[in-house]
Amino acid sequence: MVETVMAATLPPAPDWASLIHSGCRVFVGGTASVPYQLVQHLIDHGRGFSDIEMVHMLALGDTRWAQEGYRNRFKVNTFFIGGNEVRRAVDEGRADYTPCFLSEMSGLFSDGTLPIDAALVNLSPPDEFGYCSLGAGVDIGMSAVRQAKKVIAQFNQFVPRTAGHSYIHISEVDACIEADEPLVELPTQSIDSVTERIGQYVAMLVEDGATLQFGIGKIPSATLKYLQNHRDLGIHSEMLTDSIIGLLEAGAISNKKKTFHPGKMVTSFAIGTQRLYTLIDNNPHIEFYPSSYVSKPTNIAKNDNMIAINSALEVDLTGQVVADSLGYDFYSGMGGQVDFVSGASMSKGGKPIIALPSTAKNESISRIRPCITEGSGVVTSRGNVHYVVTEYGIASLKGKSIRERALELIRVAHPKFRGELLNEVRQHYWVPHYQEKYPTDIPELGAIQLKKLNIQGETFYMRPLNPADERRLQEFFYSHTKETLRLRYNYDPKQMSREKSCNLVSVDQKSDAALCIVRQEGSRITIHAVGRFYYAPAANACEVAFVTRETQQGKGMATRLLRQLIDIARSRQIATMMAYVRAENTPMIAIFEQAGFRRVLSDDPTDVELVLKLEHVK
Missing domain, CATH: 3.40.1080.20 (Acetyl-CoA hydrolase/transferase C-terminal domain)
Incomplete structure (x- = not known):
């Protein structure tokens, strides 16, 4: 059925002298569906033309019209430079690159900025109703077809018939050739x-x-x-x-x-x-x-x-x-x-x-x-x-x-x-004078420094604290109640200046370690818990401390941070981890004891000193 319709209704072969002229603008269908044989037909049978502007988007494969030998006949004007003859021509000044948003390219054809004299396109053969598909390359090709004075097609059995607005009727085609050639294939690159x-x-x-x-x-x-x-x-x-x-x-x-x-x-x-x-x-x-x-x-x-x-x-x-x-x-x-x-x-x-x-x-x-x-x-x-x-x-x-x-x-x-x-x-004063340390990673966390957590049905992330958290840590501090501040700092601090906050987030993560648990809603990042240890080289020991936002307490955030910090300390072969907790802060004491910490005698009855011998942790 299709063959009968094609035989009866196909437009004639291109008579290029009646379709285009020197100095005109010709659109070439691009991406993986360039009509190569049609372009070759123009090269072979369109002798005598000069200064034809070849307009296209990304064109893969053999872009022969951009070769040095055709510089007098064709002048390339591309919206996107591919890694072939077109890039070489642009680099050598023989071709033009026109920057334009993809959504606005078609408007250049319709508003007369770049009027199209002829469109060369790769089409599927017409169906029994005479409709042909642009296949894998609808992009700006459909607009070029609608705006061009002449449409010249390469009917190609390899062009897929795609759903949507990809069809033109054979009556819209002024001339054609039949040439079957596979679309350009671009294999998936290996992932490093x-x-x-x-x-x-x-x-x-x-x-x-x-x-x-x-x-x-x-x-x-x-x-x-x-x-x-x-x-x-x-x-x-x-x-x-x-x-x-x-x-x-x-x-x-x-x-x-x-x-x-x-x-x-x-x-x-x-x-x-x-x-x-x-x-x-x-x-x-x-x-x-x-x-x-x-x-x-x-x-x-x-x-x-x-x-x-x-x-x-x-x-x-x-x-x-x-x-x-x-x-x-x-x-x-x-x-x-x-x-x-x-x-x-x-x-x-x-x-x-x-x-x-x-x-x-x-x-x-x-x-x-x-x-x-x-x-x-x-x-x-x-x-x-x-x-x-x-x-x-x-x-x-x-x-x-x-x-x-x-x-x-x-x-x-x-x-x-x-x-x-x-x-x-x-x-350039983009950051203040007191911002002296640059961010460092925690090597023990591996290549991915961000861990996704599901805590009681909510998504959080655990990651290293870093200098970019300066304002977030300040907001975290001012979210605390006086009681939380007293239990964490052993007194009631009134202020967390940007400079002090900067000092707390500017951590050399290769010696000390500071982690936070955050929630990210769009671009808004909120700190909900912070855990850190400070390393004392002389004793090969570290002191660990935590603070959790009041609304998140009791959900296990401190426990998760502690486990991660213990793992980091063990990897660094630190011998002992210590913690000092207010005696009345029984929930925090329980967290440490559940992790294997043991109480030791303290000179201050208001504080509980806890110690973990890391070589005994399994």
């Missing part, structure tokens, strides 16, 4: 240990029932790997990759909690292997729409609990994100990052996340920078960023001052650059 840790941290920010957006690369792949035990996740993303297959197989994706297109996975293009292209073919659960719809921030925000996961090349200590350039060299494009960061920011319960490795070039360069590298451009502003994640943790930036942002970001920088970064920002 750094990427693995980033993925684990990002996954901690994702709750069951959230809707996800993600890009391509190792970090999204690692994140999705660690989401396989989640449930009722949804997808609203400008692109799909093979990484979603594992989530689907694990039963993590249902889309039923989505508040925009519930029950459906929504996207605009797909890049991956044949497994992915087979998955999207005639799949009614995965819908493709133009980028102007999928990446529109107000549409993104219609998804409650929208999680936008994007990467960057570098982030400065105020939170500015560089994503499309390395100094003066343009590297990729703006893509959908700003669209989804904005949409997730507006979403109820949404979380925009920037995830990147802390270093580049074999740990010789910090990606967390005092200021952005000369020549680089800001893609996402400091006001948009809520979270920055590296392999060293999660920096929460929303609502934070410049001082707080700098300290948060230094904490997730590579340890060997933290001192240098702190010295840089102190010169």
Whole structure:
């Protein structure tokens, strides 16, 4: 049936002289669905043309039109630079890069900013009704087709038929060729240990029932790997990759909690292997729409609990994100990052996340920078960023001052650059003179310094106390009753200055140890318990102490902190742990005694001294 319709109704082969002319603007369908044979047909049969502007988004594979040999015939203007001939042409000044938000690219065609004379697209063969699908590359291709004066198609049996708004009728096609060639495959990259840790941290920010957006690369792949035990996740993303297959197989994706297109996975293009292209073919659960719809921030925000996961090349200590350039060299494009960061920011319960490795070039360069590298451009502003994640943790930036942002970001920088970064920002008075110590990790906690806790049905996190907690610790102090302060400090302190708070959170975690249990609601972090020990080298002993927020007492937080501190002290081969507790503080005494501490004689009857011989702890 399909073959009969095709034979009867296919448009003629391209007569290029009647379709385009020198100096015109031609759109080329991109991503994994470039019509290579159609472009080759233009090259072979369109001799005599010059200065044709070839406009496209990311184009994978053999972008032969950007080669040096065609510089007089074609001039490339790309919205996104790929790692092929296009990047070389941009680097050599033979091609242009036009920065634009993904949601707004189509508008350049429709409002006359970049009028399209012809659109070259890869289509599935028409069905019995004459409808053809743009398949894996709806993105800005649909808009180009609607706005172009001429539409020239490559009918390709390998183009999947995708649900949603991906169809055009054969009557809209002015000329065509038939050429079957597989879509470009992009295998999933292997995940290294750094990427693995980033993925684990990002996954901690994702709750069951959230809707996800993600890009391509190792970090999204690692994140999705660690989401396989989640449930009722949804997808609203400008692109799909093979990484979603594992989530689907694990039963993590249902889309039923989505508040925009519930029950459906929504996207605009797909890049991956044949497994992915087979998955999207005639799949009614995965819908493709133009980028102007999928990446529109107000549409993104219609998804409650929208999680936008994007990467960057570098982030400065105020939170500015560089994503499309390395100094003066343009590297990729703006893509959908700003669209989804904005949409997730507006979403109820949404979380925009920037995830990147802390270093580049074999740990010789910090990606967390005092200021952005000369020549680089800001893609996402400091006001948009809520979270920055590296392999060293999660920096929460929303609502934070410049001082707080700098300290948060230094904490997730590579340890060997933290001192240098702190010295840089102190010169600009971004942090006060008394902020002298940079954050250190607790080696005994391992690669992931954050532990998720379920305490009586509520989610908390245990992690090292650090300089970025200065204000949080101050708030924690002022939340205490006089009785709690007296039992903890043995007197009634009236003030916790920022300077004193800074001193308490600026801990050398390789000798002493300080932990906190926090609850994170969006970007708001509240300290609910603190435990620490101070090491005395001469005696090879440490003194331990705790304080818990009154509303959380009796829930076992101090016990959890104590167990962790005992483990740390034992790993460091500390011989003895000591504690001094007010005699009337019987609940705290009980916690220590349950952990194996024994009372010893004390000169002060108002205090109880407790000692634990660590070599006896099993």
